[in-house]
Amino acid sequence: xxxxxxxxxxxxxxxxxxxxxxxxxxxxxxxxxxxxxxxxxxxxxxxxxxxxxxxxxxxxxxxxxxxxxxxxxxxxxxxxxxxxxxxxxxxxxxxxxxxxxxxxxxxxxxxxxxxxx
Amino acid sequence: xxxxxxxxxxxxxxxxxxxxxxxxxxxxxxxxxxxxxxxxxxxxxxxxxxxxxxxxxxxxxxxxxxxxxxxxxxxxxxxxxxxxxxxxxxxxxxxxxxxxxxxxxxxxxxx
Numbered sequence: 001x002x003x004x005x006x007x008x009x010x011x012x013x014x015x016x017x018x019x020x021x022x023x024x025x026x027x028x029x030x031x032x033x034x035x036x037x038x039x040x041x042x043x044x045x046x047x048x049x050x051x052x053x054x055x056x057x058x059x060x061x062x063x064x065x066x067x068x069x070x071x072x073x074x075x076x077x078x079x080x081x082x083x084x085x086x087x088x089x090x091x092x093x094x095x096x097x098x099x100x101x102x103x104x105x106x107x108x109x110x111x112x113x114x115x116x117x
Numbered sequence: 118x119x120x121x122x123x124x125x126x127x128x129x130x131x132x133x134x135x136x137x138x139x140x141x142x143x144x145x146x147x148x149x150x151x152x153x154x155x156x157x158x159x160x161x162x163x164x165x166x167x168x169x170x171x172x173x174x175x176x177x178x179x180x181x182x183x184x185x186x187x188x189x190x191x192x193x194x195x196x197x198x199x200x201x202x203x204x205x206x207x208x209x210x211x212x213x214x215x216x217x218x219x220x221x222x223x224x225x226x227x228x
Contacts (some may be wrong), residue, residue: 034216041144108162
């Protein structure tokens with residue numbers, strides 16, 4: 001149990017376009033979802049915390065107008081990278097916690113590889 | 118000072134040996150400690166978590182926590198080539214769901 005999916009797994013887009021990434025908890029209700037970004041050979045950096053029905057909380061240095069997060073239901077959160085540029089190319093990973101966890105275990109999605117040309 | 122620090126490695130061990138990974142953290146309010154394994158191009162997967170001082174064993178993995186020294190380690194016994202990956206240490210405060218990750222230690226198990 002406790003499966004988190006992400007879609008798409010890989011996306012290539014042109015500079016200036018917007019890209020939406022979906023994160024779904026498949027078999028549990030996710031009260032909180034997290035969005036991370038990972039650059040090559042670096043660790044995961046938390047971008048924002050998303051709670052169902054409320055505004056996301058962004059980490060310092062993350063532009064909320066550039067990275068739009070919507071957590072409209074207990075099973076779906078979306079991250080939209082607006083006006084993407086090559087420096088936004090990264091591995092974006094979501095995670096979720098909810099009623100299915102062992103304690104406060106975060107269940108990670110498989111990640112989305114974004115390449116901006 | 119980084120919140121969570123790990124030796125970046127790479128750590129190379131022969132098959133069957135013990136791999137020892139270390140992690141230190143700066144926030145004394147940290148209460149939960151996690152070890153994740155991440156294969157190249159994949160997302161992290163949880164190996165172990167530990168909350169209390171001492172050792173916790175799960176199969177070939179042993180986590181050790183020393184809160185006084187702000188130190189947590191992971192031992193991998195009988196290392197296998199499939200253990201070759203980057204191991205991430207993550208720390209959580211008691212009043213927060215957020216995880217702070219270390220930079221990871223890359224382990225290579227030589228056949």
